[in-house]
Amino acid sequence: MRLAKGLAVASRRNVSPALSAAWRSTRPERTCALKVTRRAHGTTALYDELVRWYHLIDPPQDHADEAECYRQAFERAVRPPLVTLLDLGAGAGHNVLHLKRRFTCTLVDVSEAMLSRSRQLNPECEHIVGDMRTVHLGRSFDAVLAHDAIMYMTSEDGLAAAITTAYEHVRPGGAAIFALDATRETFVEETEQISSRAGGLSVEGLAWSWDPDPADQTFLTDYAFMLRDGNALRVVHDRHVEGLFPEATWRRLLAAAGFETESLARPIGDSGFDTVFLCKRPL
Ligand SMILES: C[S@@+](CC[C@H](N)C(=O)[O-])C[C@H]1O[C@@H](n2cnc3c(N)ncnc32)[C@H](O)[C@@H]1O
Numbered sequence: 001m002r003l004a005k006g007l008a009v010a011s012r013r014n015v016s017p018a019l020s021a022a023w024r025s026t027r028p029e030r031t032c033a034l035k036v037t038r039r040a041h042g043t044t045a046l047y048d049e050l051v052r053w054y055h056l057i058d059p060p061q062d063h064a065d066e067a068e069c070y071r072q073a074f075e076r077a078v079r080p081p082l083v084t085l086l087d088l089g090a091g092a093g094h095n096v097l098h099l100k101r102r103f104t105c106t107l108v109d110v111s112e113a114m115l116s117r118s119r120q121l122n123p124e125c126e127h128i129v130g131d132m133r134t135v136h137l138g139r140s141f142d143a144v145l146a147h148d149a150i151m152y153m154t155s156e157d158g159l160a161a162a163i164t165t166a167y168e169h170v171r172p173g174g175a176a177i178f179a180l181d182a183t184r185e186t187f188v189e190e191t192e193q194i195s196s197r198a199g200g201l202s203v204e205g206l207a208w209s210w211d212p213d214p215a216d217q218t219f220l221t222d223y224a225f226m227l228r229d230g231n232a233l234r235v236v237h238d239r240h241v242e243g244l245f246p247e248a249t250w251r252r253l254l255a256a257a258g259f260e261t262e263s264l265a266r267p268i269g270d271s272g273f274d275t276v277f278l279c280k281r282p283l
Contacts, residue, residue: 043111045238046223047091051113053227056196056203060094060121065267067098070177073264073278074103074143079173086141086169088132088162089149093118093125100125103143108135133161140171147179151242154218159243160253167257170281176259178277179266184246186274187211187219194225202228211244219244254279 046054074082083104087096090107091114099105106126109115115127128137132149144166153159166176187209194205204226211219223238254261259279266276 044240045236046240047111047114049113050225050227050236050238051092051111051117053201053203053225054092054114054117055094056198056201057194057205057225058092058094059196060092060097062269063094064098065269066179067095069264069266070095070145070179071099071102073177074175077175077278077280078142079283082142084141085143085145086137088135088144088146088166088169089152090115090118090145090147091149093122095145095147096122096125099145106137106141108132108137109149132165133158135165137169139169140174141169142171142174144170144174144176145179146176148181150178151181154241154243156217156245156249156253159245159249160256163253163257163259166279167259167281172281172283174281176279176281177264178250178254178279180250180276181242181274182244183250184217184244187244200230204228217244218242250277258282 046057050057074085084106085099085103086106086108087093087099088108090096090109091111093107093115096105096107096118100122104125105122106128107115107118107122108128108130109118110129110131112129115129118125119127128135130137132146133153146162146166150159150162153162163178166178170176189208189210191209192207194203194207196203206224207221208224209219209221218241221240221242223236223240225236225238227234227236251261254277258281260282261277261279263275264278265273268274
């Protein structure tokens with residue numbers, strides 16, 4: 001997840017705008033004063049028991065700019081008709097909230113808790129629990145979005161499987177967008193401050209993205225959350241692991257799946273643009 005700019009998040013960037021978050025806790029825990037929250041099925045606290053706080057940590061309104069960028073890119077790339085959109089790893093549906101004005105949207109995510117938030121926000125959309133590496137819906141879409149959830153892919157095999165899923169769900173003449181947060185070449189360590197309140201809930205926190213082993217294919221984002229509900233306050237450390245692959249690996253896997261890939265400049269708040277992949281499935 002790229003923590004969005006705007007109201008809820010006061011950014012304190014050390015080096016670059018490329019803040020990411022990510023995902024599964026597969027690494028050994030390191031010494032930390034805070035409790036490390038982990039759960040058996042591999043998802044993180046943020047997408048499980050902390051879901052009621054999610055809209056404070058990543059406000060839906062902050063996705064408007066990038067959703068508009070994706071809409072325009074699909075309009076350019078897809079041979080009409082352009083009606084249906086599949087969001088792989090759709091989470092709480094914060095991109096779909098904006099995209100559903102233009103597309104008939106289907107959301108897939110491995111977390112039922114996140115999808116239930118999206119059902120509240122996007123009741124008119126179809127929601128399906130599934131893993132983007134293995135899900136087979138048995139139908140194709142005009143457009144497929146694999147947003148920051150693609151960063152959960154922490155092995156090349158996992159990334160290839162997710163790319164294949166996207167390809168198999170795009171019709172010929174359609175397009176997919178892979179909105180990754182960083183490649184091995186663009187990743188930089190950084191911190192981002194979180195400060196948000198709404199409806200009696202308050203969050204103060206810090207996200208710290210860092211790479212303890214530049215030789216491997218992952219980096220960490222450690223979150224320290226102080227969560228206040230009325231007068232009750234708890235502190236949670238949530239560790240996410242994200243895949244980090246060279247751009248050449250991305251392009252090789254996209255080509256192997258059958259995509260024709262071009263770069264797409266995506267707005268990232270007041271920090272400018274980064275680069276994601278716009279991929280056409282040939283006729
Ligand atoms: C940052 S959230 C996505 C937010 C979403 N892009 C939005 O617009 O609100 C990351 C999501 O990836 C999901 N995820 C992680 N691994 C996944 C997988 N293998 N298949 C499907 N979803 C996955 C998590 O459950 C989580 O909801």
